[in-house]
Amino acid sequence: MKTYTNPPLSEWASISQRPIMASENLEEQVRKIINDVKLNGDKALKEFALQFDRVEIEDLKVSISEIELAATQVPTELKEAISVAAKNIRTFHLSQQSAEVPVETMPGVSCWRKNVAIENVGLYIPGGTAPLFSTILMLAVPAQIAGCKHIALCTPTDKNGDINPAILYTASFLGITEMYKVGGAQAIAALAYGTESIAKVDKIYGPGNQYVTKSKELVQQSGVAIDLPAGPSEVLVIADASADADFVASDLLSQAEHGADSQVVLVTTDSSLIAKVTDALKSQIGVLPRAEMAKKALDNSFSILFNFIEQCIDFSNVYAPEHLILAIEDAEGYADKIQNAGSVFLGNYSCESAGDYASGTNHTLPTNGYARSYSGVSLDSFLKKITFQKITAKGLQNIGKTVEIMAEAEQLFGHKNAVSIRLKKIEDEK
């Protein structure tokens, strides 16, 4: 990890640049995959499974017997943990419900919004290097609270054509049984355009590698919404002398192990902490099965020493981290200064992995500086807010003149006439 000491403000933006790992021709490759799926449907999906994963898939849809088998393969203590996590996630996302009451902006002019579920949603759960069944909880629980009618899940198989039992169990535990054995850019294309087996959805959610991300980006251009542009995971820890170097190192490593392209950042006011954390990283990394990946991620990572906590916060707001840990005294007091972050963890015991799995907050969060303008996934991500208005004859008399004058000034006389013709009839009927 590179160390900066009091870097000037002018360098903060360049320090905040994330490592770029674009493969050559990524967009072109993904476009080809998408077009093939649009053209050939299920046949293309099966051919890609064979080509990329060397797996022959007979039936894309997961069968009831596969789901039942998976339930017997998941240990009881994991089932209990999933149940606890689901309960906490449900509690927090239920608290995000809102009902808005009509507002009378003028006598006879009432306006309100109504939350309506997005009907058809597609969840993408990566297989890859770790079976991320926790992401099912993060996406399916709010989708169910929102009331989405049709929830479809796509996930790749392993080399034997099987899906990890924890993934099948978690979905079926929540009552989701529409699951398809398809991964990568082609899964996104299938959800976006539909195939013989997989119905087209209105919005696609979930993390993935750069092929998946690019595919989401491209299908978004033809009418399908996506949750948010996802990139490699990242954490920024702000720590002062009250922080515990072992805890900080463990948090940095829990991000670093996600992948070689992850980035972890330590920003501190305590000059001795950087050395202590570096030592702790060395002693902790050895026991991790994913140490190789974590090491590569640490090579992309850095620490910064500032004089004051305020500078640490300011830098963090420029960096806009996906995860932000405030391992400082009076963490709650500084919470109000956070402008740009996906999810914030306050104090020494609020470790990021608690939020990744079970505290209740969502772990699908904006990366790569997107926290400046995007929120993480929440109940809102599965809803549309439709506006309604009801204007009475009296209301139109109150507001009509204003509309007529503005429409005329915009040279939209049809807009004006829609009011005038009504006002005239109201007068005539008097």
Next chain:
Amino acid sequence: MKTYTNPPLSEWASISQRPIMASENLEEQVRKIINDVKLNGDKALKEFALQFDRVEIEDLKVSISEIELAATQVPTELKEAISVAAKNIRTFHLSQQSAEVPVETMPGVSCWRKNVAIENVGLYIPGGTAPLFSTILMLAVPAQIAGCKHIALCTPTDKNGDINPAILYTASFLGITEMYKVGGAQAIAALAYGTESIAKVDKIYGPGNQYVTKSKELVQQSGVAIDLPAGPSEVLVIADASADADFVASDLLSQAEHGADSQVVLVTTDSSLIAKVTDALKSQIGVLPRAEMAKKALDNSFSILFNFIEQCIDFSNVYAPEHLILAIEDAEGYADKIQNAGSVFLGNYSCESAGDYASGTNHTLPTNGYARSYSGVSLDSFLKKITFQKITAKGLQNIGKTVEIMAEAEQLFGHKNAVSIRLKKIEDEK
């Protein structure tokens, strides 16, 4: 307008297809413009103004004296109308504020969300065929309620290098004085990447022609958020025998006059209404200055006769209109059946143009079927919802085991260790 009678469900999706008006090489043209702005900044903006609009722009930034002059050119009654509209829009968007309270998902585990304004926002106001100053109200009022620190506005000039006074006045009436004389795809590029004169923003809002829309779509791929993908405007009117044919025709025309690529749809249970509305369209269209555009839009439009209101609603949910007018008895009773729409107008006096200008609802809405998954612009569009969590030592003891088990099952031992190392220290300190 083409007429369908009881079309079978299987045809609804194809009937709902919007007219496509893509110019050749649109994406390529826009990419070139974006790259030129990235490379040459202000110089490129000025060259495009010369090339596309035949205008020589000396200073991109609107001067105080231009703003002051505009204020003298706007008639008092228009100023008053703008003030009334701003007040109603502010009232409705203020009602969208929310404060969420912490939720204890488990003893010692507290989670909450906080609304934080997006700091830097860019508003695009089209010049084009109509000076859409009303869009400034729709974008700037919620931006100000949200607390966005930096609001920049781009709008093209006319052939003399001037901006319509109503646009300058409306912005300065709201206290927005950072305005730039730049339009089209190049304005979006300037807001996305920054130039010498124009600072980079975090999110770009506002309607525009297909060049502007394509530019928003492309810059979105490199870290700038956009409000929503905008397309040609559209309205669907559901009417029964209680509807007034003159009112319905006036509503259809007020959308049709937006542009040749707009679409208007009448869905009714009353077989005589279609003929009556067709007659009313003929008599009303003659007096419109934009009759030519409206006629072309009507050529892209259609009406449908169904037997029951429920079928009309079902069709509308498939079509997912930007604007939906329920000109039927018990409009409010049917409001709950609306699944997909941008903004809904209930009853004979709730004309769409009231919502376009002054009732308080936002007129920046999802078109082209995007209402299936997108909401219109609201206060939320200018906020991020950042999640926070505070876990105490006791809380971590409650939730720790769950996290450890799940992390291990996902083979993420670094995640597990971040909990274990803390639980051990809590035990050791006992």
